[in-house]
Amino acid sequence: xxxxxxxxxxxxxxxxxxxxxxxxxxxxxxxxxxxxxxxxxxxxxxxxxxxxxxxxxxxxxxxxxxxxxxxxxxxxxxxxxxxxxxxxxxxxxxxxxxxxxxxxxxxxxxxxxxxxxxxxxx
Amino acid sequence: xxxxxxxxxxxxxxxxxxxxxxxxxxxxxxxxxxxxxxxxxxxxxxxxxxxxxxxxxxxxxxxxxxxxxxxxxxxxxxxxxxxxxxxxxxxxxxxxxxxxxxxxxxxxxxxxxxxxxxxxxxxxxxxxxxxxxxxxxxxxxxxxxxxxxxxxxxxxxxxxxxxxxxxxxxxxxxxxxxxxxxxxxxxxxxxxxxxxxxxxxxxxxxxxxxxxxxxxxxxxxxxxxxxxxxxxxxxxxxxxxxxxxxxxxxxxxxxxxxxxxxxxxxxxxxxxxxxxx
Numbered sequence: 513x514x515x516x517x518x519x520x521x522x523x524x525x526x527x528x529x530x531x532x533x534x535x536x537x538x539x540x541x542x543x544x545x546x547x548x549x550x551x552x553x554x555x556x557x558x559x560x561x562x563x564x565x566x567x568x569x570x571x572x573x574x575x576x577x578x579x580x581x582x583x584x585x586x587x588x589x590x591x592x593x594x595x596x597x598x599x600x601x602x603x604x605x606x607x608x609x610x611x612x613x614x615x616x617x618x619x620x621x622x623x624x625x626x627x628x629x630x631x632x633x634x
Numbered sequence: 635x636x637x638x639x640x641x642x643x644x645x646x647x648x649x650x651x652x653x654x655x656x657x658x659x660x661x662x663x664x665x666x667x668x669x670x671x672x673x674x675x676x677x678x679x680x681x682x683x684x685x686x687x688x689x690x691x692x693x694x695x696x697x698x699x700x701x702x703x704x705x706x707x708x709x710x711x712x713x714x715x716x717x718x719x720x721x722x723x724x725x726x727x728x729x730x731x732x733x734x735x736x737x738x739x740x741x742x743x744x745x746x747x748x749x750x751x752x753x754x755x756x757x758x759x760x761x762x763x764x765x766x767x768x769x770x771x772x773x774x775x776x777x778x779x780x781x782x783x784x785x786x787x788x789x790x791x792x793x794x795x796x797x798x799x800x801x802x803x804x805x806x807x808x809x810x811x812x813x814x815x816x817x818x819x820x821x822x823x824x825x826x827x828x829x830x831x832x833x834x835x836x837x838x839x840x841x842x843x844x845x846x847x848x849x850x851x852x853x854x855x856x857x858x859x860x861x862x863x864x865x866x867x868x869x870x871x872x873x874x875x876x877x878x879x880x881x882x883x884x885x886x887x888x889x890x891x892x893x894x895x896x897x898x899x900x901x902x903x904x905x906x907x908x909x910x911x
Contacts, residue, residue: 524706524777525702528699528702531699532695532700535692535695539693543869543870546866547870549862549866550866550867554635554636554639559862559863566858568855568856569856583863586865587855587860593869594685594855596692596844597691597692597845597847597848598845598848600692604710619710619711619714620710623710623717626714626717626718627848627849630717630721630810631849633721633724
């Protein structure tokens with residue numbers, strides 16, 4: 513226990529660093545996209561869609577972005593934000609693997625599998 | 635237009651601070667505000683609040699990771715229970731009567747709230763576990779954090795892992811079935827059942843919440859429950875608020891956090907029991 517403690521601490525520090533970086537990148541990217549969309553909406557005063565409609569499929573979102581529709585850009589920002597925690601789980605698996613902490617590689621992989629299954633059930 | 639956007643950002647900042655400090659996710663603040671004051675349909679309010687939870691989680695975790703307040707192993711390990719719980723919840727929709735679940739979870743919250751009051755009342759006794767739990771050692775869950783309010787390193791041990799797992803399963807079930815932010819149950823599982831100190835419990839709850847919410851968020855995203863004009867300014871405000879909140883939490887004495895936490899728990903417990911009866 514005592515001999516294991518320092519190694520565990522260092523290992524965790526390295527993993528935390530990687531995960532922190534991933535979260536920061538995810539948050540900055542999604543916030544930037546959301547801000548661009550929101551500014552476009554406020555400046556032009558138009559959502560790019562009739563009435564209260566907004567795009568909810570990838571196809572509609574990307575064709576909307578091609579024509580710089582504010583709502584389409586905003587939806588993409590939200591989607592990136594939603595993906596960030598999932599990315600965090602994926603990166604954790606890799607980090608635990610790199611630290612040869614196989615127990616937690618399995619634990620985290622299991623979590624990812626359950627997560628993927630629930631995506632499909634939704 | 636611009637007034638609404640600014641108002642949403644301000645609400646987001648406040649909810650983000652509260653959510654990050656308490657480990658609740660902020661949905662509990664945003665949903666009632668959107669339905670009561672903005673008369674938004676409950677469907678859209680829930681859609682927005684799920685985005686809010688994710689924003690709070692990611693925003694606050696950046697600071698909590700850097701300052702090493704949260705317990706990554708505990709989070710990963712307990713996520714097994716929350717994700718299975720959430721999946722079962724989604725599968726059991728329509729089979730399990732939500733009424734009984736509201737009563738069950740309401741009572742659990744009430745019990746935990748009283749437990750927290752008890753902890754508040756015996757001031758001098760340390761609530762830290764001294765037990766050497768075999769499973770905790772095997773999973774290497776014991777850890778330490780630096781408490782900025784007490785200005786010292788606090789080592790802590792984790793116990794009663796089966797109890798924690800069961801409450802976490804319940805937390806996942808509640809979020810999958812009832813669509814409620816299960817932050818309160820996550821904090822309870824760690825703080826009350828596993829005897830983790832309150833600050834790492836709250837920080838770890840914040841981290842875990844993002845994963846649970848992400849699963850249901852995609853559903854809401856594609857079925858059109860997430861309104862961009864509501865969710866975007868809220869999320870941007872939340873990201874700022876969660877960053878501020880995660881700094882505030884660390885310098886606040888744990889006792890104060892508990893004092894804010896208890897009435898919120900009573901409030902959630904009562905509203906759940908009300909829905910059940």
